[in-house]
Amino acid sequence: MKKQTINFSNRTWVVRDNEYHPTDTKEWYDASAVKTDPSGTLVLKTHYNPREFYPANEKPITINTGSGRIYCEDKFSYGKFEALIKLPTGKELWPAFWMWGWDAWPPEIDILEAYSNKKGNYMKFNWSPLSIWNVETNVHYKVGGENRSIGGKRHWFGLKNPANNFLKYRLEWSPALIRIYYDGIFVRGIRDAKILEKINGHKMRVVLNNSVLNGIKHSPDSEMYVKYFKYEPY
16 A cells, blocks of 8 residues: 655655554544645544454454544654644544654653543543643653553643644653643653653654544544644754
């Protein structure tokens, strides 16, 4: 199959198509769910688009939801990564802006993983720490043969609804420090040398995707908007 690509923010991105995660069949990666509008804004969709797949030596399966996922062809290292994003609206969605290693998984840096609820919004109020929006950061790494993470964490970053407003999501990655900002507010830092050594030195791919939490029969049609992606080397 010919590799499909799209130009976005003056970079070439690979469009995943006609594939699904081998252990997660709630959605399939659908090129028809990826486009740029006349202004150059990237639009990543989820939509009801059933397709039958034929796993080797297994019964055929039908996956109802097509979702938009792209990754940049560039191999990134230390630097500043930023995207201006408006999250999709709909029930039980899982949009993300993240990175993982070209040579292995993990490492993975989750700059943004958001989870909408059954009411179709991202509100999940918590007093400690004070947070309103169910939008998280995380880092995955490996120790020996064991996959670990520092744990998903929600953050306070203001009152602006991330599904109604374009907000800046930013990662600063250097050999000694990872810092993540939401709309200009510092939300998380990682200084632990033992964790950083599991990430540092890897070339990373940048991924943007819209996704769903459950593969229900009629998953919501939704659109995630990304105005731009920027990278500044360290």
